[in-house]
Amino acid sequence: MSAVAEGGLTLQPTPLPFDLAGFEVLIGPERTARLHTAAAALRESLGGGTLWHVNSTGAGGGVAEMLHTLLPLYRRLGMRARWAVVGGDTGFFTLAKRLGLALYGSTGDGGQLGPTERDAYLAALGGPGERLASLVRPGDVVLLHDHQTAGLVPRLARRGVRVYWRCHVGVDRPTEVSDRAWNLLAPLLDGAHGTLFSVPWHIPDRLRNGRAAVLAPFIAPFSAKNRPLDQATVRRALVRCGLRPDDGTPAGPNGGGPPVQVTGEAPPDPEEPLIAQVSRWDRLKDMHGVLAAVTDHVPDGHLALVGPDPLGVPDDTEQALWFERCRTAWLRLPPAQRRRVTLVCLPMDDLVDNALLVNSIQRASTVVLQKSLAEGFGLTVTEAMWKARTVVAAGVGGIRAQVTHGRTGLLVDDPHDLPGFAELVISALHGGMDIDTLGERARQRVRADFLPDTEIHTMARLLTGGVHE
Template sequence: MHTAHPRGLSPTEVGDFLALIGKEREQRLREAARRIRKQVGAGTLWHVNSTAAGGGVAEMLHILVPLYRQLGIPVRWAVIDGDDRFFDVTKRLGNLAYGSVDPADRLDPADVDHYLTRSAMEAKELLALVGTRDLVLLHDHQTAALVPDLAGAVRGVFWRCHVGVDAPTAGSRAAWDVLAPLLERADAAIFSIARHIPERLPDHQVAVIPPVIWPYSPKNEPVPRRMRGPYLERAGLGRERPPGYVVSEGAWDPAQPLVVQVSRWDRLKDMHAVLAGFVEGVPDARLALVGPDPTAIADDVEQRRWFEVCRAAWSELPDRDRTRVRLTCLPMANGDDNARLVNVVQRTADVVVQKSLAEGFGLTVTEAMWKGRAVVGSAVGGIAAQIEHGRTGLLLADPGDLKQFAELVTLVTEGQVDGPGLGARARRHVRDTYLPDADLLAVDELLSTHTTGQESPR
């Protein structure tokens, strides 16, 4: 267990944000912050997750922790330190929670025992950091087994689930067989969308809080066109010879529309099928599959495998198609630099796609919508919650339908639908719904509903 240290927010950023949301929303934000401060009292609000870099949860905490501090709320962030087997087990547990029925994701009793044993070690270290007046908000399946040790030792413990499945499967039921008993003493379990709440949890124990983005983070801040060139070159999407971490062959035509998917190299993100569907059905366009360095994220041990699946599929393409498809593994050594690369890649795209097989929420979609991009996404999880088909983006009803996927992308690349119009409406929707003041209002309601205000004896 170790503490994470997010970057601070400058007064200019906070001022710009308050101007963006307007006086009425600012007033509601400040009132919510005041009530949260009262709820926290002499304690601290803790966030606990499994990584300080990489993935939507870490990115969101790098926003929310400093913003809460700016508003006078005492908050800290801790990260669990699992071993390789722990992260392998929790990766499979997450896949199951997403509905996987792949035998490779199955957990045996020894796997669950290792998960619980390692979690008990982490809980002991966390209990040395927190106090009896503190409130603890745990994130995702990696932290669920901390609940039994924390319950009764702190004033409130909440567990937030960022994964889920639209329709239960044998895999998701197996995941909840593990998770549900661990959450019995949680003050509440929080989900990104209502339809991901499993039947195993009682109604009084659940809440719905969508994730949010920060408009001025390196991943979302405005980048003038004149400043994008060096980033595009480093992402392998410019005119020069791409760097070594980009899989490419020959020059491509910058006049052709650019289609981009930015996500982890992950089975559920379905990058290899994006490649297949694009090559088969999207003519006269370029595709960039952009993900992190597959060796750089400690809590996701499958990234290298799925990147190699994509690279193998690319290597088997005809010459012309290899020229118009590139795979980029963005460096992860500097988080802000990585985020700016993603920012420029998305802003340069004519179409941003997210053809996930399952999705907890899909902040990559939120980010692309904020940038005013035309988005084509699978109608799963939070993607379907964010996009109104034909108004703020295009939804693929069946993520496995590669023909329909290609047809939707082609509608934009060939100008048969108004891509800029989709993007403009998408940006307004994100401004109205998925900015951080929404999180504070939701957390205010959560604490008011589920916290007794009593210090826990220990």
């Protein structure tokens, strides 16, 4: 089934089925029983209504990835669920990007977030809002994701449906910039039945009103991005990404596919440790800062900076800018340093293929990095932890809730401390700690706290009034 677009709103097709039986084996009988109890409570609360999820893209980014798992899981558990994506022109997404960066405390493009911008934002959501309001029915529940959709709350509330807003971004300490963003958004949320945040310290004071809840994002353990892969599959993927020399081995299931845009001198030697960061090309993911930290301060290892095709994520208008900044910085490196870095842009037109490439790169990496300047919740961190990789990250945002320094990964307190960050990478590469134990603890942390059943439990409590902070 294809996506259906009308009135600035796209109804997403049913994602691939969820392997509930396999998941129940993974989590065990006691946790399975709790999952089905929560699902029964959720079905009763919905009373036959539909649970809608609404975001701004069907591909690219953590929200879309989670929804590709959640929709089939809801249906396997006996609930009606649908997924809609709001559209917009370049002006809308430029404004939404500015708003999202401001929620992180970043000035972004330096533009305003005043009454004029609020009116333009709401006007752009007029068409999608009308279309969505015509589709929902009394008894439905609508969960809106992130700043791109907050302006839909008033219209939906007037329809008499239960509407919740979920924020996947945030700033650890409020700033003047983040306050401007909340000045625009907070009044729009008055009609919401509740709000959800990934970590408690991202809830602004003005929303600590008894209607805010905490719900950490999750990964799907059997998805193409996280399932086990054999070594031949991993190697073929690395060849496609310019991270292993091509030995002429015939292409298998993951040896062909859309072309991968590779910027590099030559594939690294297979014996050379691979250091990778997988992120959007985004100012706050700080790919160019990672490039500087590794090339200036880490004497060995090959760095792979891996992101999507800069033109492949329609709701992010700055990808091409930040990729080009990384490419320019790479070109300016001395030749010996330039040979140690590969920039990889993954195609977005086949999401399963994209996920298998990410999976392969993470599994092949000795160290997985996430040196974000700010972070809502780092799903790439959780993915690497699930694969028992050593994670070296900045202790910002939700990463502080995911990684315990020295136990499930390594954290640098200040993401701008490039020598300190590099020191942790060197320690992981050269035996400064037992990385096998670190990796296994990381995997068990994900199994305990960051799998899809946590979402069902929290939503059941939320809709029955028992989870607010």
